[in-house]
Each structure stands twice: as structure tokens, then as C-alpha cells.
Amino acid sequence: MNVSEEGWAEVARALAGAGIGVEAGVWSVADVRAAAAEAAPGSLLRVMVEVMGAPPGQEPAAAGEILAALDDSALRGVPRLLHGEGDGCWPLIRYAGRLGVATRIGLEDTVAGPDGGPVGGNGNLVRLALAVLGAARAPGGG
Secondary structure (H helix, E strand, O other), X not given: OEOOOOOHHHHHHHHHHOOOOEEEEEOOHHHHHHHHHHOOOOOEEEEEEEEOOOOOOOHHXXXXXXXXXXXXXXXXXXXXXXXXXXHXXXXXXXXXXXXXXXXXXXXXXXXXXXXXXXOOOHHHHHHHHHHHHHHHHOOOOO
């Protein structure tokens, strides 16, 4: 659930009370602060860092600010997933590979490959993302 949505904290607490883990979507440093202040300790399974609306080419920098805010918060030990959409998807997958942070890919995120060409489905996106991650993780990659 996205931290920027009204009522997220109440829903997260109710789910945690029922033994259901929550993935909190944060889009900004302000969202990180809100999540750190409102989430019950141990209630978040993961924080999904969603970079939306950053200027082209600035997606990794925007993600870095959010990740740094997580490092400085009560959520520093919560696993993370880095996620973008559209043209920002591939730079963030590369960045996730360099950092060793989890990421995701699917037609919900983009319908184009890293070269801008169309893709033939989720399976093709996954293969392309694995190649981008592998290259980013290689010595000197990225």
C-alpha cells in the first residue's frame, strides 16, 4: 500500500494485527518519514521505493535520496525493492543491480525494453531485466 494514500497506517496496523505483512510504497522522503513514524515495529515486510515523476535521467538520484532517508530512519533494517515505470524503469533496474537491492519488472511498469523497442510480454521483460541486472553487478558494470 502506498504511504501517500489516506488511511494507509490504519490499514497496515489492522493487517499486522491479523498476522499479514505489509509492503509500504514510498514515493518521497516525506513518505519515508510518515512510514517510519506510523508503522508498527516489525509490521512491514518490505519497503517498495517507487520513483515516479523524476525528470528523465534523474531517477537513480531520486531513488538515492529516498534510500538515504530509509537508512536514517527507523526503517533502516526493512528489506527494500526499487521500482520505476516507463522510461525510468531501466535506469532504476540498473541502479538496483549496482546496489544489490531487489527490483521488479512487468508490463505494468513498461512495454519497452532498455533499447526503447517493444517487448513481447512479461517473460521477455524478465529476461531483459536479468541481463541488465547481471551487467550492473559485474565489476565495472552499470
